[in-house]
Amino acid sequence: MRHILLLLVCLLYAGLTPSVADNGPEPIRSGEIWPDNNGVHINAHGGGILYHKGRYYWYGENKCDTTSSAMVGIMCYSSDNLTDWKNEGVALPVTDDEGSDIVRGCVMERPKVIYNGRNRTFVMWFHLELKGKGYSAARAACAVSKSPTGPFRYVGSLRPNAGRLPFDMTDAQKAVLDTLRAENYAEWWTPQWYDAIEKGLFVKRDLPGGQMSRDMQLFVDDDGKAYHIYSSEDNLTLHIAELSDDYLSHTGRYVRLAPAGHNEAPAIFKKDGVYWLITSGCTGWAPNKARMFSAKSIWGPWTSHPSPCRGPKEEITFGGQGTYVLKIHGREDAFIFMADIWRPEKPSDARYIWLPIQFRDGVPFIEWMDSWTLDFFDRR
Structure with a gap:
């Protein structure tokens, strides 16, 4: 009889458990292991998320145990609730063709995907470094797919805006640019060198072949215009560049943000007509203090904040x-700040930070929480 009662209790508990879980969303715990549907830690670092037809798609770098070079490619995971993630496989794989830009052992970082409703195409851009070349290539690479999960087809890579100066550069600034000579600034990091960088020394240096592009972000504005935001000029200056209507190339229109300010890891969002950009300093794999900028136009002027x-x-x-x-999606003024806790000694064990963005007097702030749920946005 005791065994029957125990069995009934177990069955009752099993029947109740799903309803308990359905009382609310699962908590988000930054810094912990985040298992996918196979119980394996999600491997999508430096990534971004696309919402499309009721589902979120998370794209990121597949990190191996011993190297941050690309040995697998760019991963895709999907979810309808942002806590339960299905591994959709490799969205853009590396190749074993040594003549390809994306041969195994290259560097593929910060992938972002946007959807072009005009031609119903998913467009991926990422930071590419060529195999065996360190970080000297500094290229932006593009791939396309008709499905959010891929496979994406690699299109090619380039340095953006070859032969183009920032469209907001005045005639007076162009006249100063003409006087800058690299041989006069052979010693880096001096006040004179920083002043020359701010005036466009490296813009001029890279003008023929295009501007350097490393840590990057994509942003689609309310009018459907898309923008590529990236660390340029040896990571000293951010560039904001307009993409073509098909999102596959650059129009030649771009501006510089915080010249000589040493910013990377740009993350952008828009609220109440104001653009907010959160960045980091440049300290390799070591974390540093975040920076923040705002503007009422994507082209600036941009204001610095703490x-x-x-x-x-x-x-x-x-x-x-x-x-x-x-x-x-579906929640007004609800934004999540996503970050990576890098672990270069074992790259695959890098962890994730997801925290809600809050606002005080219209200014964003991000408060640490050990655990939180999406219900947070309903309680404000």
């Missing part, structure tokens, strides 16, 4: 580096 981070390790962005700001 770090938005609040709480333990706020001075080093909670131990991470930003990668994306996700706007939650």
Whole structure:
């Protein structure tokens, strides 16, 4: 009789468990192991998320145990609730063709995907470094697919805006640019060198072959125009560049943001007509203090703000580096700041930070939370 009662209790508990779980969304715990549907830690670092037809698609770098070079490619995971993630496989694989830009052992970083409704195409851009060349290539690479899960077809890579100066550069600034000579600034990091960088020394240097493009972001505005935001000029200056209507090339229109400011890891969002950009400094794999900028136009002028981070390790962005700001579908003014906790000694074990963006007097701030759920946005 006791065995029968025990069995009934177990069955009752099993029947109740799903309803308990259905009482609310699963918590998000930054810095912990995040298993996918196979129980394996999600491997999508430096990534971004696309919402399409009721589902979220998370794209990111597949990191191996011993190297940050691309040995697999760019991964895709999907979810309808942002906590349960299905491994959709490799969206853009590396190749064994030594003549290809994306041969195994190259560097593929910060992939972002946007959807072009005009031609119903998913467009991926990412930072590419050629195999065996260190970080000297500094190229932007593009791939396309008719499905959000891929496979994506590699299109090619380039340095953006070859032969083009920033469209907002005045005639007076162009006249100063003409006087800059690289041989006069052979010693880096001096006040005179920084001044020359701010005036466009490296823009002029890279003009014939195109501007350097490393850490990057994509942004589609309310009018459907898309923009490519990337660290340029040896990571000293951010560029904001307009993409063509098919999102596959650059129009030649771009501006510089925070010249000589040493910013990377750009993450952008828009609220109440104001563009907000969260970046990091340049300290390799080591975390540093986040920066923040705002503007009423994507082209600027941009205003600098203090770090938005609040709480333990706020001075080093909670131990991470930003990668994306996700706007939650169906919730007004709901944004998630996404960041990576890099672990270069074992890259595959890098962890994720996801925290809600809050606002005080219209200014964003990000407060550390050990655990939170999407219900947070309903309680504000």
